[in-house]
Amino acid sequence: MELSWLGETLHYTDEGATDDAILFLHGLGGNANNWLHQRRAIAEHHRVIALDFPGHGRSTGTSVPFGQYAAAAQALLDHLRVNEVSVVGLAMGARVGITLAARSPRRVRRLTIVNGYLELPPREHEKRVELYDLLLSPGGAREWAQLLLEGMGVSGHAGIARGFLASADRIDPAHVNAVFHQVDGVDQAEEFRGLAIPVQLIVGERDQLVPTSSTEQLTALARKATISRFPDSGHLPYLEDPATFNRALEDFLHSQAASTDGATWDTAPR
Structure with missing residues (x-):
């Protein structure tokens, strides 16, 4: 499905039930x-919407800056007439979810952050900049992809690794590098601190891209937080262990604890 937005074409999917939407x-x-995996399983009981951000997937818009990604997501929800939604975001997608929730507090009812962070310790930050700047070197995209696979802790998953490397061959390296630096320059600590909605932090403990200190920062800033830890997963638990990921997500979406103020729950998948 497609939506025309600011002269660009946004691709999205919209599946499942007619209400109880998840973006x-x-x-x-x-x-x-x-x-x-989530679209197929969760659409049995929810309306499941997924967006290709500008310049990603089948969407046009490589010139659209990261700062407008939340506006693109909001335009999609307006187009679909979705008044209330739970948002699930991986890393950069979680950053967009934070802004979307801050701008539309009555629309976003819950937020799930998958291996997200607001800032990195200095040395980790330097390493991440070096990694993404490889994309600007001749032949650097392949090295970037291999190193990112190792950092995500998923190189041992043959199917995921093959799919990731195939996708890496199709990206625009300069665009990915530019968006990385835009995301890196955004300070969302106060924006996140101001969220009054329940937040779930899904942490793949084999992920080397997000240090423990970053998760601790999110936990400290969140008013209502549930932490779901995946000891055998890395950066992509929704691909590495989709059944357990989906169960943890459903538990959060339907948990009464998720609507209780001023507390943090630390859970492990069953």
């Missing part, structure tokens, strides 16, 4: 198909 937001360089 899935992919990470940097990804697309709506990253959530296929």
